[in-house]
Amino acid sequence: MSDPAQTRPLGAQISHMLKSRGVDTIFGIPGVHNQEMYRGIEEAGIRHILARHEQGAGFMADGYARASGRPGVAYVITGPGLCNVMTPMGQAYSDSAPVLVLSSCLNETAATRGQLHQMLDQEVAAGTVCDWSETAQTPDAAYALIDRALAEFQTKRPRSKHIQVPIPLLEGEAKPAPAAAPAISIAHSAQIPAHIAAMITAAKRPFFVLGGGAVHASEPARAALTALGAASFSTYAGRGIISPDDPLHYGAYLGRPESADVAASADLVVVVGSELAEVDLWRTDLGHTAPMIRVDIDPEVLAQMHGSEALLMDSFGFFTQLNAALADHTAKTSWKPQPVKQARARWRAEADAERPGIVPVVDALREVMPEDAMIYSDMTQFAYTGKEVWDMERPGHWHHPYGFGTLGYALPAGIGGAAARPGLPTCVIAGDYGFQYTVQELGTAVELGQPLPILLWDNGKLKEIEDSMVRAQIAPNSVMAHNPDFVALAKAYGAYAEAPKSFSELKKAVTEAFAADGPTLIYMTADMTQD
Incomplete structure (x- = not known):
């Protein structure tokens, strides 16, 4: 058994530190610029989930954080890796998700040009989409910044944070991080004036x-x-x-x-x-x-x-x-109940009229959705309607890219959420266009064997944008796109896939997907018949 006080490369020590602070899962993609961060992952006993794109890794960390209430951690490389994860960082900042991104960085950029993955100011770039972005110039600074981030996740509004460490520092020998401080106790005794x-x-x-x-x-x-x-x-x-x-x-x-x-x-x-x-x-x-x-x-x-x-x-x-x-x-x-009931019925009817065909599908899905299911949705008309008319019995069980409003959130976030809740039901709702932003993360879900129903709503266009253009008296432009055969695409990744033609087939497909040994894409259109 290795001596816990031995020196190791700092990249390995960081993983050991995270494990000692309760981190059990890291999402990311290894590269030549951050490989030192991977030296200690297995030794520390941390599970690493390999994404197909850094954007996917960031969304997985976000989904994990929202499902577990614990920080979601992502490892990315210098330059393009950091740029790719900035969209998830912005989403986590907007929606108060505790996501910690750890990246490598070049130790000098002012006097040298043409380095691999070089950016003019990586720290500042990341700082535009998160709570704070800092560079650790010493091992002690890296440990202190990590502890600061974890403490702030507990005591302040939780928002994404970025810590970068120069590559030579990651490679250099370092003493272990100090022992974790006592857990922060949050008091709820403040009095209402x-x-x-x-x-x-x-x-x-x-x-x-x-x-x-x-x-x-x-x-x-x-x-x-x-x-x-x-x-x-x-x-x-x-x-x-x-x-x-x-x-x-x-x-x-x-x-x-x-x-x-x-x-x-x-x-x-x-x-x-x-x-x-x-x-x-x-x-x-x-x-x-x-x-x-x-x-x-x-x-x-x-x-x-x-x-x-x-x-x-x-x-x-x-x-x-x-x-x-x-x-x-x-x-x-x-206040009287009857006006409330009437208003809810009126607004539900308005939602149904605005985006026809969605409310009946929502009702069908609610019948078979497990009570403790956690839902992750994307920027799609199906979710916009569902967020209004789909009543939730418990809080914190429907996650959506609310503020930043990014496409491609649902699938990787759902993967992260399912990783945080093994054995509990997780479901993804995506539209045909946004799904293709992160479709490659199907490979991760297949590798993990996650029983993940992926409800894909295909209206064959950017329908919400088309409707907005029409309301603004703009001739709809560039709202049509050629879609792949989504069922065949899912099967090519090794996932299951169904294309139900009726509501009864839809409900059967969803029920079976929750019991499967891998993800299932369920292809939905407005042509499904009610039976």
Whole structure:
């Protein structure tokens, strides 16, 4: 057995350090510039999952992080490898996923030109799409930066981070990283200020918006809203926080223009864990006229909301403290279930009319989707509709590239998510165009033997862009593309593939895919018959 205190090349020591900090999986692609990072992976007992493209590795790390709640780690090479992973880094930054990218870098670029994989300023380039990007010039600096990243994932809004290490430093001998510091304990004891508690308990029409930052507070959130008799919306990322059976829950229809009228009828608005970003509202403001209380762990979010009561507090602590304040509270709500039910039915019908043929397929899939399935979707019309009409029973089980909005997310992210939850159901939803951004990652899913249903919606074009052009009175241009035979392509990779012609065949294919010994592409079109 090797001496844990022995010196090793720094690249190997980094892998041993990550293992000691709880990292069990790394996604990446080895190359001549980062091979030293691979020297210690097997010795440290870390599983490495080989992607087909660095973009895939980054999305896999993102999917792993969202499924597990632990950091997703990716190893990439200098230059093009780092550039290829920048899109996933931007997505993870936007959606608050704890992704750590470790790359090699050249130790000198100012005086020399023409080096392999050379960039003018790799650190700065990466820093444009993540929380921070730093260069470690010594082994101790590399260890300190890794510990800083891991600590910030626990204590701050989790966002992607990049650490690069010069190649000669990776190759050089280094002492082991210091022992891990004691685990950080997160306290939830902060008190809600008395005047904010009084505002909430006095409201007769309290109105809550629950975002992705509140997914870990579902149980106390449900209890608090029931005690208050409050109406609520969730953002797309917040679906499942409130039960879809709650008679005063409007669902994920916040982007519907009419939701502004609902907000305007409230006498108090409470927003928990949401930026109320463009991709949440699809308008400039919520529509409220009543006082607003913002609860968030990100000071930047709170600083932007002038005229609101700002509470820097995590969602679980907020709802736990709120429930304590509501111990003897009697709801005085004037919200009624019937208007909520009618609005949801009206908005569902609007979604069906806007993108015909999708809602019935969604309903068919919901019938056979396991309750604990984790879904990863791409930028596709099927997902846009599904995010509104597909109610989630539990939070944090539908992941989508919300803010950055990149194509090609679903398949590799689903692979990462399935790797984080072995034995539990994971499903991918993609469109015909975006799927081809990362189709090569099918090879990874086949290698891993993942029972991964890949629901591919093919409308034969960039339909969302075509519709947008038409609305803008632009003649649709370059929205048609030649597609491959997706079924044959999946089989060429060694995956299973089905092309159901009816809803019954679709449901059978999905059920069998969850029990298969590898991924199954399920090819869906609007031509499927209802039976």
